[in-house]
Structure formats: structure tokens, C-alpha cells
Amino acid sequence: AVSLPFAVGQCGNQVGCRFWDLALREHAAVNKKGVYDEALSSFFRNVDTRSGDNGPDIYKGKICSLKARALLIDMEEGVVNEILQGPLRDVFDSKQLITDVSGSGNNWAVGHKIYGCQYRENIVEKLRKTAEHCDCLQCFFIIHSMGGGTGSGLGTFVLNLLEEEFPEVYRFVTSVYPSGEDDVITSPYNSVLAMKELNEHADCVLPIENESLFEIVNKIHQMINSGKLGSIVKQNSLVTSSAGSSKTLQEKPFDAMNNIVANLLLNLTSSARFEGSLNMDLNEISMNLVPFPRLHYLVSSLTPLYTLADVNVPSRRLDQMFSDAFSRDHQLIRADPKHSLYLACALLVRGNVQVSDLRRNIERLKPSLNFVSWNQEGWKTGLCSVPPVGHSHSLLALANNTCVKPTFIELKDRFMKLYKKKAHLHHYLQIDGMEQSCFSEAISSLSDLIEEYNELDATKGGPRIYPSRLKIAV
Amino acid sequence: MSIVTVQLGQCGNQIGHEVFSALCRDIRGTHGLCSKKENESYQDSCKERFFCEEESAVPVARAVLVDMEPKVISQTLSLAASSGHWRYSSHSHFCQKQGSGNNWANGYSVHGPRHKEAIMNLVQKEAEKCDRLGGFFTIMSMAGGTGSGLGAFVTQCLRDAFPSSFLLNHVIWPYGTGEVIVQNYNSVLTLSHLYRSSDALLVHENDAIHKICAQLMNIKQISFRDVNAVIAHQLGSMFQPTHTAAGGSGYSRNPLGDLMETLVPHPEFRMLGLRNIPQMPENSLPYSTFSWPGLIKHLRQMLIANAQMEEGIDWQVRPPHPGSSIPSTNKPLHFNTSIANLVILRGKDVHSVDLGCFQDPSLYTSWLTPQDAFNAWKTPRAFNKYEKCAALVSNSQFLLKPLDSIVAKAWNMFASKAYLHQYTKFGIQEEDFLDCFTTLEQVISSYTNL
16 A cells, blocks of 8 residues: 655655655665565555656566655755755656745745645646556655745645545645744744644644754764763664765754654554554554544654664663653653643554563553543554664654643744734735635634643543443343 | 355454464374374364365465455465465455555445455355365454454355355454554444354453463563464364264264354354363473363363463352252352353373263253253364363353453443544444444343343
């Protein structure tokens, strides 16, 4: 089953670029024989390029030329051009790109209303072409940021489009949320307008915060530079490292942070691509982690962040990996799940980990976590045999937890600060199709979402009420 | 008579593979401890039941493999082939690309009707290869989406297409603390539907088998493969050929029919549990000796105290005093009342075993006599290197508490309406859920009042 990533906007494409880089590395490590297999086909086509770029797809046999199943969309050319000139240039062809020159000016309305309208047909056509090459399309991934104009506005336009054109295909969105100190003044507007779309049209959203990524990067730097004997780290095991083998390559400023997000996506799809004793597909993630349609925001944490290269140092105890997954240091957004309410939790383990390890750790960690009354024992678990590059095992935890509420409340507050003064509003309202009601509806949607979380939080710690069972006449 | 096995979903296919491997290993083994003639008769009988010779170097399993995604079937086929001792037929599998997303409604309402023809064609082909079809054995988990939902649909189709064939469903109950968050919903939907179409449900609980792996098999890092191997051993001890009391000489020709006849006297009571003794790591076998009286005593106590294995049995539980005229409500709380029991003995000196303790009327519900309720099958041919081996297949209150627990958790979730939108979008409505809850509450009530 195929997953189709769409990168929209500058942030989305930078992350996307890292993703394809690491995906190729992962498959190269696993696929020693150079044979095009099911695992590869979930992200790549195999094209016979001997007669040029428009050659036919080859479904079996040796790998000829791998092409990413992707769409790269940006309203500026800079990032996409760089990708096309870099080491990944052969992985994409021009039919997968949609670009323009002037950008969206950090304006959601420009991205959503103007470019959306302008490029709609183009996007649909390219989407259909890409989908045609897939014998079974299971999931779309949108990778974007919320704070700007293209990723946020055009990205959510694409989300709507996907629902209209392919209603049965799941829509997963990886959204980078702006921080309070974001230098784009209008990022609260853009984010809240985008949130409404995510509320209504996404199946699952994985919110990411730059601060968390930054802290993880720092933690790793400290670890490497601490100079402790035995702290030599396997370079390729860093959750922040790129596939390029040379350490001397100057990595671009956001590369390390973007690699983390790329690793998230790789781990998320690993059990769908590779075999294991308890497979976990993307449609299962959506099924188990979304108890009510709008409560589909998942907190993710990744572990381990690195592996020590020194074989004399005993590898971290497996149980430590599980503990780390529930530590805030490993989360991709700042939040406090342990002091909030779990609605559902999924653990996707990779590598040489068995069901008894899973059970032992669930029993161990469960008492310190608060689960909602109607899902006291609900855990979704997956075991994938193939570990990520550089590791013997890894764990991705996805939590549907009310701890996202503060993030949304903060966003709402930042929005209201601007909105009350009508600051910069005219930049939006002057766009065709934008009205005051777009803003009021968006903030209302966010408020409703926050209220749903409030209601659930109110049940926390309360007495357990067991609904009376059906009575059978004897 | 031959049994066609239908392996459904990841769990069904993984277990199915272990079962055929165990059966094949057993008949190839030289530890039969019986006469050559007996051994040959046993091997022939097993092969007739489970394997087809075809024009193949190795026996071909009589099985249909079904899954909605390709990875597991692909692995299962190649694992079997690489064993060199048996294989699956190359044309007996059906798979799709997408999986069922742990969604029972998707498995039952979407995949079922969509793929009914293709799947039933494969079943028909396997059935036709049998000289005499003895019935169907389906293997599935009830926690996921394919085994559970598509499995329930296929079971119904089997019932419709083969109304006079026996149908035994092997159902795996998931770990209590989740493998799947919606597992209790999927379980309720599966069990209630199977109850309507199947002849009997044979249940294995992951939690119980896990304990066996940990405490009896001494496995440190228990994998699903380990769990499945124990399940396969237990199934083998039930399915391998035996002489039934009425069978005269020669091995029973109608295993599923015999099973149903002895264990399911009443359609309201279809839930079967399986126990096996002794269980230990293979390398401990040469150093262990067993006595039949000891094994039988333990097995009986496992029955009445509802123990899953021979360690940690509660010996305090006793049957109520005979001669007390007050019916079931007076039975001590932890006592496991039976409707019917089948004991299967394999190995050395089976003919001399005294099973009188299983014929105590106080073990059984008042509306059956032990003559009707208890049966024993035997064979001197040892199974899977165990010098002596006893299996108990029981239609009793074994599954009452676990069933009640699953229904309670599902009901708790249902009351909050959590996850319902995932089912309604594929056509399973709240009323459908209510029907299923009602069916199972009825089953719980019936078993409680034994």
C-alpha cells in the first residue's frame, strides 16, 4: 500500500527533502539485493529510464531508477530548485513539482484563496497522475508549517482537495506550529485559519514544535561534545543526521531539526513497509487513536536519539527506551502528557523486541499515566522486525492526550491579541474570498476543540462510573 | 475425512503455519513409542486429515490463506516452503494490499462482500481435493480487523455454502491490556456473529499462553512465535488421530464431527477451552518422568479450578457435596461447572488409565449425566516427543469470566460512544452493536446459570 507525501511550502519541502534522503538510506540498508520489492514500492516507483525520463514503471525485478512518489509544492522557487540541483535530483521529475515565484507573503489567504484557486487544476491533474502509478493508495501525508503563507494556506487547500478527490484515502498531516517568539508577526492568524481546516479535513495531525526539535538537537550536541570516554556516537544513528556520509559536509541550519521530523515519518510507516510479528498499518493508527472525529491531534515521541558506537559500553537497556518515550525530552512538542489525560496511546517498536518486552513495559509504565475512564487498558502496539539505520531497536510513541490543550490555548491567546486590535487584518480581508467570518469561524472552531478537551479533562480523577449492563430475562 | 483449514489475518496465518509445522514434525518423528503398524496408521490418518499428496515432493497443507495485506502471507508461504518438509499449495491464498485497519466493520461489510467470490472459490477448490470433507477449521484473532471481521463474514459464507459440514472456529483472545485499542468492540462483534454460524468456538487467550511460556517453558524474551508454538502444540494434541471409544479399531475418521458430538450437546453452549499437560521445554523432556495418576489428578483440578496450567493450581477448590439436592446456585463460587468434557490421552500405557474422577456427576450441570457428558479418546502413539500427554477439551465455565470482562470493557466504551464513528462509516450502526451485546449477555447468562 502506498503512502504519498506532499511537501507544501518552504518548511514542508525542507523536511520533505530530508525525508527522501533518509528513506533512500533506510531502504538501501535493508534491501541488499537491489530488487524492487513491496517495501520500496510504498514510497518509490521503479522507472525504466533507459529510454529517457518518461519510461514505463517496472513492477518487479532489479531496481532501475527509483522515483519518489511525491508532490513538491512551493510558491517560491528557492527550496525546490535547491533540491533539484542536489543529490536527490534524480529522484524527482518535473511532473511532480508545482512552483511559482513570488511566494505567499506569510499570508494564509494568499496561499489558500489565491494560489489555491490558481493551481487547483494543476494540482488535481498531477495528483491523479501520481495516483495512477499506485496500485493501492492508502494514505496522503502533508508536510507543512502552520505559521507562514504557502505551507499553511495552500497546504490546507490541498488537504481539502484531497478529501474531495480521494475521500477514502487517509490524510495524515505533519504540522510545524510556530512558537511564541516566531518572527512572523501574523503567524497566529495563519495558524488558526489553518487549524480550522485541520479540524475538519484531516484524519490525523502530528503537531511539531520547533523548540522541541531545537532542544533535542542541543541535547545531542551536548552529549557528543561532553568528551566523556565511551561517548563516541554512531554518526548514522543520530536522529538528527543526514544520509550523506561525510561528517565534514556543512549541514544547513535546519537540517538537524528537519531530520528528526523525517525520522518520525519513517518510523510511522515502518510497520506498513517492513514485516514483523504484529504489523501496524497507517489505517490502524487512525482507527485506534481517534476516538472522536475532531480529537485527532497526536503527541509523538521518538527514541533513541542516538546509539553509542563503542561496543564495550553495554547498549541501553531496552526498558530505558520505553521510559524515554514517556519523557518530555523525547517529545516533538512541548506538552505534559503525564499530568493530563490519555485518550489512547500507541507504541510502534522496531528491531529485536518481542511481545514480552512490550507487556513488561506497559505494566511498568501504566500506573504513572492517567487514562480516560472508557479506555483504561487500551494500548495499540506494533512490532516491526526491521530497526532504523544505526540502531538495534527503536520506539515511536503516539499519544492522543489532552496535554495538547495548552498549546491550542496559547495559540488562541496570541491570535486574540492581534485580532482584538485588528492588526494586519486588512492584508487578509483584501483578498478575494476572505471575509471577517473566516476569522470568526476559525477561532470558533478552535474554541470548540479546546472545549472538547476541557470536558474530557473534567472527568480526570473523578469516580469511575460503570454503566449498568443489559439485563437478560432468565 | 479431511479438514480444510482457513487461516484469516496476520494471527490466523502465523498460527496456521505453526500448526502445520507441529503436525508435520510430529508424524516425521521417531519417538512414537508404539508399534510400526500403529505409527504408520497414525501417519496416514494425519496426512489424510491435514495434508494432500498431490504430485509434490512434500505434503501440501489443506489450507486456504486469507489476508487483506500481503506481507504475512508472503512470509508464511516462504517459511513453509523453506522447511523442506511440507508446504502450502501455491494457489491457495488470497490477499489484498491495504489491510482492514483493525476495523471489524471494514473487514465484515466491505472486504467480505467484495472478496467473497474469490475466497470461496479457493475454499471450494480445497474442498474438492478431499475424498471426503470432514469440515472446516478457521483460525483468527478477534482483536483486529481482518481475522475478526472478514473472518466472521467468511464463517457465515462457509455455513451457507456447506450447510452440512462441521465448522470449528479457533479464536485467539488478545492480551487484556491491549494490542488494539478497539479490541473489545471487535471481539464483541466477532463472537456474537460466530455464535450464530459456527458449530463451536475453540478459544486460546494470549495472557494464559504467555504465562505458560514464562513459567513452564522458561522462555525469557517471549515472542509471538513462542506463543504460537505453544498454541500449535495444544491444538496438535487435540487434532492428531486417536481411537474413539465407539470407533473400534483404526483411527477416527470423523474428527470434527466426533468433537461436536461429544462437546456441543446444546446450541446455546458453544465455547470450548483447551488444556494440555505436561508442558515443558523440549530439552527438559528426556529428564522428566510422568505418571498417569499424577497427570490426571492435575488435569482434573485444572478443570474444576479453572487453571490454565499445571503450576499455581488452586487445590482448595472442590466440587460440591454429592447428594445435595439444591441445584447449581449452591455451588462454591470458584468451581468450574462443565457441560461436557473430552480427555485425550497419548503415549505409553494409555489403556490402563483410570478416568473415573472425571465421571463424578458433581462436575457437571444437572441436566446431563456423566455418561453423556464425558468422553475419552486414546492412542498409544506418543505426541511431539512427550512420553505421556493428556489434553482436555472442555465445554464449561472456563471462558465465563474472560467473556464477561470483554463485554464489560466494550460496554463501558460503548456507553461513551468512543470510536463508534469508525464503525458507522462502514455500515455497522449502534443497533448492530446492541444486538451483539444482547447475544453475548445471553451467552454469559446461560453459562452463569449452569
